[in-house]
Amino acid sequence: MKSDGPVIEATGLGKKFGSFTAVDNVSFQVKKGEFFGLLGPNGAGKTSVIRMMYGFSPLSSGRMKVFGLDIETGWREIRSRMGVCQQENTLDPDLTVEQNLLVFAGYYRMPRKKAAERTRELLDFFALNHRKNAQVSQLSGGMARRLMLARALINEPGLIILDEPTTGLDPQSRHQVWDKLRDLQARGLTLVLTTHYMEEAASLCHRILIMDHGRILVQGSPEGLISEFAGTSVIEVENPGPDLKGFVEQRGISHEELAGRLIIYTDDLNGLGRVIRQEFCPEKCLFRSGTLEDVFLRLTGRELRE
Amino acid sequence: MKRSDLTFLFLPVWKRNLIVYRRIWKVNFMVPLLEPLFYLAAFGIGLSGLIGDVVYAGQELSYIRFIAPALLATAMMFNAFFETTYASFVRMYYQKTFDAMLATPLSLEEVITAEIVWGATKSMLAAAIILGVISAFGYAAYPWALLVIPLAFLGGMVFGSAGMFFTGITPSIDMFNLPFFLLVTPLFLFSGTFFPVSSLPAWGQYLAQVSPLYHLVELTRLVTMGRMESDPLLSLSYLALFAVFFYFLSIRSMRKRLIK
Incomplete structure (x- = not known):
């Protein structure tokens, strides 16, 4: 060898x-x-x-x-x-x-x-x-x-x-x-x-x-997978209004829509993050780092397997 | 099966079983020590008065003398068959012992061979203890009776291989009832064990020739009392062929079962 x-x-x-x-x-x-x-x-x-x-x-x-x-x-x-x-x-x-x-x-x-x-x-x-x-x-x-x-x-x-x-x-x-x-x-x-x-x-x-x-x-x-498939930052918005959904779709921002929750993946926490915090946070918004779990769920989907 | 798949690496697996056996050796010794005494008491005291003497190979024998070698042979069968069915199944299925072994340099052939050889070893240990009991009653003629030990190994390989074949194909542990009650029990009763095969009708006598236990009982009678009704070379060859056939069959069935 x-x-x-x-x-x-x-x-x-x-x-x-x-x-x-x-x-x-x-x-x-x-x-x-x-x-x-x-x-x-x-x-x-x-x-x-x-x-x-x-x-x-x-x-x-x-x-x-x-x-x-x-x-x-x-x-x-x-x-x-x-x-x-x-x-x-x-x-x-x-x-x-x-x-x-x-x-x-x-x-x-x-x-x-x-x-x-x-x-x-x-x-x-x-x-x-x-x-x-x-x-x-x-x-x-x-x-x-x-x-x-x-x-x-x-x-x-x-x-x-x-x-x-x-x-x-x-x-x-x-x-x-x-x-x-x-x-x-x-x-x-x-x-x-x-x-x-x-x-x-x-x-x-x-x-x-x-x-x-x-x-x-x-x-x-x-690290590479997180920055490529999740972005360095993640914003989770609970009960998002239609205006926020319209906003992210219009701007082509990477996101995922779940029951009662919108997950936004971004590298621009300061710019985009501030806009969302000020304008689209009806109840609860969570700002956190992107994780491997985000990558995993985005790539393999969220439906149950067994 | 390639030739390089079976090496002496089966010995450490055999040794593993020996270590476990030695941990409760008193229990393991008790059964072959006491069981023949029960049979000798029941048949010797209870039944032989009713039956009287038995004619075997042209000689009149007391009934208890007639069945004593059969107790040896049936113990060879039960010990090996039980070991490679229930005991091996527990190791394979419940304890995942084989899965662990198959992540080491051991091959499947070595693991299965070790289990069968271990079953034969248990036959040998049980036969040695029972031989001691029978000798105390004067039912074994020495030095030939010592050949019971290697004969027990052969008998153990026969029934150990057959048992391992069933372990390879049984869907669950409860299903071992089938080979036990439908194969082992009739063998136990009709193989010249408790009455001479010559008292069966002609078709029954032919059928008995197929039974590996019949040949094992015959050979055991030969080595313990110098008489038998079958041909010794024929009986030996039959047992050897039976063991080889089921050995390869058991490897095949276990490969199919374990390797996915």
């Missing part, structure tokens, strides 16, 4: 289940040391892409290379150098916290002494040492999630895949997981993340790919 080559190189990925196309012609690259976010509503095809990344799902078309190796022939070496933190809790409930790590190390043919050492390090790093003899079922959601992360790191991977690592966690646990992930990134690990929390993706990821219905919608840095 060339040292400057991408860690992940997906070219024209396709995945079909019978006549249903889950992933359609998806191409992207992830560079070494990058924190890469894969976003999309439920059923967008994120998990399918992730499963193709670690060679769990065979590709229907296209090509997936990880560490410069083709997943179809080099899956065993690829998996030995990556860690996967799955969406569901796949910890082994028949084993203790410590045994979960030790037994997993065996799947990587790690020598016993090395495995014990690595297990100790990871229990320390994830603050699980005091619970090492506990049953997995006795762990809180946050602890179980940390153990999932620890287990994904047992083989000292160069790449780690995180499928919704903070779903269902309380804010304290979530922040703790974020700190650990930033720490890992600082140590040079390449990370791929899927999440439904846009704020999480915006603060952690260098680059983001948003997909829907199996296709890529956009790729870019969080």
Whole structure:
């Protein structure tokens, strides 16, 4: 593998289940040391892409290379150098916290002494040492999630895949997981993340790919996507009058109309913002920065998926 | 299935099951220790007075002596079949253990092989304990009786592979009732276990030849008391072929089930 080559190189990925196309012609690259976010509503095809990344799902078309190796022939070496933190809790409930790590190390043919050492390090790093003899079922959601992360790191991977690592966690646990992930990134690990929390993706990821219905919608840095698709500022007007609607439509100002609410996207908070504040604010107006969530909702729409 | 898909990496998965087994080894030992005693008591004290002796392979045997090897063989069947149906299904479906394993360098073939070999290992452990019980009553002739252990491994591979095949196709855990009551129970009753196959009508005798348990019971009688009615090489070959056939079938059904 060339040292400057991408860690992940997906070219024209396709995945079909019978006549249903889950992933359609998806191409992207992830560079070494990058924190890469894969976003999309439920059923967008994120998990399918992730499963193709670690060679769990065979590709229907296209090509997936990880560490410069083709997943179809080099899956065993690829998996030995990556860690996967799955969406569901796949910890082994028949084993203790410590045994979960030790037994997993065996799947990587790690020598016993090395495995014990690595297990100790990871229990320390994830603050699980005091619970090492506990049953997995006795762990809180946050602890179980940390153990999932620890287990994904047992083989000292160069790449780690995180499928919704903070779903269902309380804010304290979530922040703790974020700190650990930033720490890992600082140590040079390449990370791929899927999440439904846009704020999480915006603060952690260098680059983001948003997909829907199996296709890529956009790729870019969080800041770049916000300024391109949401504008730096957002004005939310409650119960807007017809005059305001007429005003934004006439001037071609980027906006979205919802039930009882008008959302205006703009880079010109001073000029436009002042006009709206003075002339069109019947009840409540909210002035705030554009966020990744605005981008996401604008691109993927607001209707429910399931 | 490519040849490179199955390596000795199945051993750490087998070891995982051993670690779990050892944690409650007392419970795991109790069943094979006590169950044969119940059978020997019920049949030896209760039934044998009614039945008297049994003619098997041209020799008169007390009834309890006749069924003692069958207890070994049926335990080989139940231990492996139970392990790769209910126990494997729980690991696969409820505990997502296989999903976690398939994100490591393990292949599907290695995971499934480890489960089947583990089932055979449990057959072997149970057979060893029951052999001890039966030996205490003097129903096993040594040193040949020690061959029960490798025979239990073969029997475990036969029924472990068949069980894993059902795990690959069963829609839910409740559906295991079907193979248990419609296949395993008739095998348990009609495979020369509690009465000699020679007392069945001709068609019944032919049917018994198809039963892998029949051949396993026969071979167990051979190694524990030096007599059997079937041809030992034929029985061994039948069991080996049965195991190989269902092994590949189980890999196929699990691949279809797990890989999406």
